[in-house]
Amino acid sequence: xxxxxxxxxxxxxxxxxxxxxxxxxxxxxxxxxxxxxxxxxxxxxxxxxxxxxxxxxxxxxxxxxxxxxxxxxxxxxxxxxxxxxxxxxxxxxxxxxxxxxxxxxxxxxxxxxxxxxxxxxxxxxxxxxxxxxxxxxxxxxxxxxxxxxxxxxxxxxxxxxxxxxx
Amino acid sequence: xxxxxxxxxxxxxxxxxxxxxxxxxxxxxxxxxxxxxxxxxxxxxxxxxxxxxxxxxxxxxxxxxxxxxxxxxxxxxxxxxxxxxxxxxxxxxxxxxxxxxxxxxxxxxxxxxxxxxxxxxxxxxxxxxxxxxxxxxxxxxxxxxxxxxx
Numbered sequence: 001x002x003x004x005x006x007x008x009x010x011x012x013x014x015x016x017x018x019x020x021x022x023x024x025x026x027x028x029x030x031x032x033x034x035x036x037x038x039x040x041x042x043x044x045x046x047x048x049x050x051x052x053x054x055x056x057x058x059x060x061x062x063x064x065x066x067x068x069x070x071x072x073x074x075x076x077x078x079x080x081x082x083x084x085x086x087x088x089x090x091x092x093x094x095x096x097x098x099x100x101x102x103x104x105x106x107x108x109x110x111x112x113x114x115x116x117x118x119x120x121x122x123x124x125x126x127x128x129x130x131x132x133x134x135x136x137x138x139x140x141x142x143x144x145x146x147x148x149x150x151x152x153x154x155x156x157x158x159x160x161x162x163x164x165x166x
Numbered sequence: 167x168x169x170x171x172x173x174x175x176x177x178x179x180x181x182x183x184x185x186x187x188x189x190x191x192x193x194x195x196x197x198x199x200x201x202x203x204x205x206x207x208x209x210x211x212x213x214x215x216x217x218x219x220x221x222x223x224x225x226x227x228x229x230x231x232x233x234x235x236x237x238x239x240x241x242x243x244x245x246x247x248x249x250x251x252x253x254x255x256x257x258x259x260x261x262x263x264x265x266x267x268x269x270x271x272x273x274x275x276x277x278x279x280x281x282x283x284x285x286x287x288x289x290x291x292x293x294x295x296x297x298x299x300x301x302x303x304x305x306x307x308x309x310x311x312x313x314x315x316x
Contacts (some may be wrong), residue, residue, distance in 0.1 A: 018299070021306050053261070074267040076294035081205045099291045099304035101311070102282060105266065108292065110295045119253045 030095040032077045035070055039112045040067065041089035044129040048081035048090055052155040057081060065115035066127055071099060086132050119152035120157075127154035184217035186312055187255055188305070189228030189252065193245045193281065195235030198295040199262040205307075212298040212304060222257050227250040230308050231303075233287075236264040236271045236279040249285055255315035257308045259289045263303060268288045 002075055014062075018025060044066055049057045056075040060067045084092045100108060109135075110124070117128045131140065131148040190203055206212045207221050222228055225248050232242075237245060260281060265267035266278030281287060288311050291304035 003167070012249055015210070017210050017216070021217075021302050054268075054272055063290050071267070073290060073292050074263055074269060074272055075292070076263060076270055078294075096297055096300050097303060099289060099300055100295075101289055101307065102260075102287045103291050108290075129253065 021115050027094045027096065029094070031096065032079050032092045033114065034072060034093050034095040034098060035075065035077075035081070035110065036091055036093055037068065037070065037110045037112055038089045039068075039089075039114065041087045041130050042112075043087055043089070043115060043132045044114050044127050045086065045132070047084045051080040053078065053080070053083050062113075065113050066129075068110070068112045068114065070110040071106075073105055087130060089130075117150050120147075120150045121155040122152060124152045126150075126153075131156060171238070184313070184316065186221065186257075186309055187222040187227050187228035188214075188219050188232060189225050189232045189278075190232045190234070191245055191248055193233055193235035193265060194238030194241045194277070195262070195264060199234035199264070200300060202298055203234065203261060203294040206301045208232065209298075212302060214302055217302070217306060217309060219305060219309075225249070226253065228252045228256065230257045230259060230263050230305065231282075231306075231310055232259050233265050234261045236268050236274070237281050237284065238279040238295060238301045239276050239278060242278050242284070255301055255312065257289070257312045258285060258287045259291065259304055259308045261291050261304070262295050263292050264294075266292060269294060 027147050044059075046059050049059050054074045054076050056071050058069045060069065077092065079092055082088075085091075098108065114129050116125050118124065119126045128149050130145060148159065151159060173316070189206070190200070190202055206214050209220075219230070224273065225231075231252055232251065233245075235241075260266050264271060264279060265281040266279075268277055271277045271279065278284065289308045290302050291300055293300055296304070
């Protein structure tokens with residue numbers, strides 16, 4: 001009489017086919033999909049470029065600054081960039097709606113510019129990147145991050161020493 | 167008489183549901199995308215046949231071609247020959263990042279990726295591999311393109 005049980009279960013539960021594409025699809029919480037890049041948190045350490053196996057992440061030096069580029073059509077969504085990013089500037093969303101017409105394939109990229117600024121202390125050319133707040137006690141405030149962002153690496157070191165970093 | 171026949175044939179053309187048949191070419195894929203393609207087609211959970219699609223065994227019956235893999239040097243000739251056998255109008259779908267850019271094999275000495283240098287690709291489905299729902303999404307876009315071309 002097993003078939004009766006199966007029959008009743010099927011009647012209650014309905015078909016096992018997912019409704020997508022005629023309805024929403026279930027997505028796991030930690031699904032590794034489209035990458036998001038937060039320019040304001042990036043320290044320009046280039047760790048993500050180093051660990052990116054297919055070479056989807058690239059940093060280019062331009063006269064205006066350091067250009068960050070990530071192409072989703074090469075990315076294998078392994079998540080190493082997110083794992084190794086010291087400041088959580090890069091993370092993967094659960095968005096998997098990435099099928100597109102070939103004409104739009106180069107729009108599937110993230111392009112951001114970490115621009116050059118002149119150091120507010122010594123006037124040297126420096127990248128306007130966020131300082132790495134990992135292990136800094138007490139942690140940086142938002143204003144401190146903004147001040148540090150406009151310093152060259154040398155002046156940043158001096159400022160950190162004067163501040164007293166454990 | 168001819169106009170009547172033409173009207174009838176036009177009407178029949180509009181009435182026909184026109185189910186595109188799908189053919190899958192493995193251009194040196196690691197089989198990850200092929201497994202996802204098979205899952206999309208064969209498992210009732212994803213069931214691509216709701217869109218009117220059916221996998222066919224011969225390229226001569228196909229309307230939509232799914233290509234997986236980075237087009238390795240070894241398999242290139244065979245892929246080009248099989249692709250040429252698919253009748254027009256056909257829509258080509260690149261499944262996974264390998265045919266689109268080479269993915270993990272990008273700039274490798276034994277691959278001829280990207281595949282759009284060798285044959286016209288219409289829809290890209292990035293992912294390594296793309297999940298079955300993403301493949302269904304890409305096939306839906308391919309069907310829309312295919313209906314325009316008819």
